[in-house]
Every structure is written in structure tokens, then in C-alpha cells.
Amino acid sequence: EVHLVESGGGLVQPGGSLRLSCAASGFTFSSSWMSWVRQAPGKGLEWVANIKQDGGEEYYADSVKGRFTVSRDNAKNSLYLQMNSLSADDTAVYYCVRDGRRECSRAACYYDYWGQGTLVTVSS
């Protein structure tokens, strides 16, 4: 059974940094594109970043480009999100998600498994 468990969320001051982690199990992690998706309190879903199986390609939403960095360690079955220069607009639940494997477009895929999420609160 696929499991994705996020950690590292918490309260951080504006301008601060935080590193999120996601521990994956139940599937061949090194074979999957992985993504981060966030949801501000009471709001909708927003794709944040994704990374190719070997870490050789990364993509970012405009709202986080230059501030966030996605990475992975396939030996540890782990996904990471380094978040710098945080602002109140980054307050959200951050989900670790696995990209689907069937019927994907040439550019991207849907998300077939989601973690339970970790809350990041940016406030002074």
C-alpha cells in the first residue's frame, strides 16, 4: 500500500526558512515523478513544484520560483521542499503527492496518491 508521510511543518516568521520532508513507501519511489501541492486555509489547491524520477528536471509555480527548491533522495525514498523567504501568502497545508502513471499527457500527469499534509504557518 502506498504511503506518503509529510513532516517539517510548523510556525515560522516572515522571511524565514523551512524544510519539508516526505517519506514514501509501498511503491518504487525512484520510478515516480513526485510533486508538492498546497492549500491555503479555506482555499483551493495549488501545484507548487515537481521533480523527475532521477531529480534531473524540476518545475515550479510562478508564486514560489526562486524561493523554493524541490529535491529527492531515492536511496532514502524521500522527497523534500526547501522553502526560503517565506511570507504570509505561503501559509498552507503542504501535500506530498505522487504523479500518476497511466494516461498521462506528454507534459504532466494527475496525482494518484496524496499524503495527509503538513501545515506551514508564516506569522510573526
Place this chain on the structure above:
Amino acid sequence: DIPMTQSPSTLSASVGDRVTITCRASESVSSWLAWYQQKPGKAPKLLIYKTSSLETGVPSRFSGSGSGTEFTLTISSLQPDDFATYYCQQYDSYYRTFGQGTKVEIK
């Protein structure tokens, strides 16, 4: 990016009702459209991918249709477990975008 617009934003319905949610893309996304269900305090759950393909384990009362810029999610007979918020998502572009969500409430 490709903005996605869902309608209605909120829908009040009764158990047994047929429910339809519409999702419109600002440009064609071909058939690369997924639907998710989210309950309060929980992560979203994949229901449908590539417009009409039902994810394993999802009840057959859920169905999807459409192509290009207009898509629908239909629940043929609403059940108590279906009261939730539903999101569409396009994945034609690497810059994946979601609709704003449709909350299905008890009438």
C-alpha cells in the same frame, strides 16, 4: 498557466439526486482532465483521470465527460458519503492548475 473555472461554487442537493458539476478551461486541454474529492480535514482523493477513466475503487455512480475546454463530473445518485468538495485539474500543461472547487452540501 491555464485557468480552470468550476460551476457552481456551491451545490445543495439531496440523497438520491443526480448532480452535475462543470469545469471549463481557458484553452483546450484535450482530454487531460482529472477530478478529485476532498472532505474536511482530509487530503484530496482521485476520482477520475483522462476525463472519464474511473480510478480503481471509485463507485460507478461517478462519471466524467467532455473534451477540449468543457468537462462535467456527474454523480448519478448522490449518497451520504458524497457530500464533499470537488476539484477539477488540467494536466495538459506542465503547469498543472485546479478549478476553485465545488462544495456539494446537504439540501
